[in-house]
Amino acid sequence: xxxxxxxxxxxxxxxxxxxxxxxxxxxxxxxHLVKHLKESYPKLHDLDSVMIAxxxxxxxQGQVLHEDDEVALIPPVSGG
Amino acid sequence: MNFKExxxxxLTDEPLQTNVVLDAVQSxxxxxxxxxxxxxxxxxxERTVVRLDYEAxxxxxxxxxxxxxxxxxxxxxxxxxxxxHRKGTLxxxxxxxxxxVATPHRQAAFEACKFTIDTLxxxxxxxxxxxxxxxxxxxxxxx
Numbered sequence: 045x046x047x048x049x050x051x052x053x054x055x056x057x058x059x060x061x062x063x064x065x066x067x068x069x070x071x072x073x074x075x076h077l078v079k080h081l082k083e084s085y086p087k088l089h090d091l092d093s094v095m096i097a098x099x100x101x102x103x104x105q106g107q108v109l110h111e112d113d114e115v116a117l118i119p120p121v122s123g124g
Numbered sequence: 125m126n127f128k129e130x131x132x133x134x135l136t137d138e139p140l141q142t143n144v145v146l147d148a149v150q151s152x153x154x155x156x157x158x159x160x161x162x163x164x165x166x167x168x169x170e171r172t173v174v175r176l177d178y179e180a181x182x183x184x185x186x187x188x189x190x191x192x193x194x195x196x197x198x199x200x201x202x203x204x205x206x207x208x209h210r211k212g213t214l215x216x217x218x219x220x221x222x223x224x225v226a227t228p229h230r231q232a233a234f235e236a237c238k239f240t241i242d243t244l245x246x247x248x249x250x251x252x253x254x255x256x257x258x259x260x261x262x263x264x265x266x267x
Contacts, residue, residue: 052179052181053179053251053265054262057262092264092267097181100184100187101184116184121248121251122252123180123221123245123249123250123251124220124221
């Protein structure tokens with residue numbers, strides 16, 4: 045399946061675009077996506093944390109991803 | 125429980141207004157209003173800050189701020205709560221965030237306000253880049 049992943053902050057700088065079209069096997073979960081992205085973009089390893097948001101909520105361990113989900117990569121937040 | 129009528133959430137490119145936030149937490153049942161104002165400081169360690177660039181994942185940030193306000197309402201007897209956050213380019217002295225909590229008595233207002241800003245900094249998908257006179261860095265990105 046092909047996911048459209050929204051990128052913010054330092055992850056946008058690392059990957060070099062605002063939106064990433066990314067191929068994953070059907071049934072892939074949130075942790076699979078993190079693992080694959082870290083392999084594709086090793087600089088993600090340097091970050092304090094890399095979280096995935098699915099449909100505007102923090103993704104859970106084991107949560108299965110679907111092609112029509114709104115997926116975003118969430119680097120360490122720094123609001124306030 | 126439905127807390128919707130108690131909560132005011134704003135995420136905006138426009139300058140934040142303290143009086144707008146105070147109006148939003150107006151309640152005759154409240155004997156205390158605690159306000160936290162986060163502003164842009166002119167240095168980080170020894171480096172001179174020129175400006176901060178804030179960006180947000182807007183839809184999720186608003187949702188997380190709503191969830192956070194509800195959580196605060198569950199833990200303290202909140203009459204009204206406002207969380208207003210700025211994004212875009214901010215300069216030294218500008219207001220980045222205002223949180224106000226109205227409760228019947230002051231102790232709860234202090235605690236609830238502190239909880240809200242501390243948790244916002246951990247959960248709400250907003251990022252700031254510090255631009256110094258000699259470089260720039262995404263805050264908190266690296267260990």
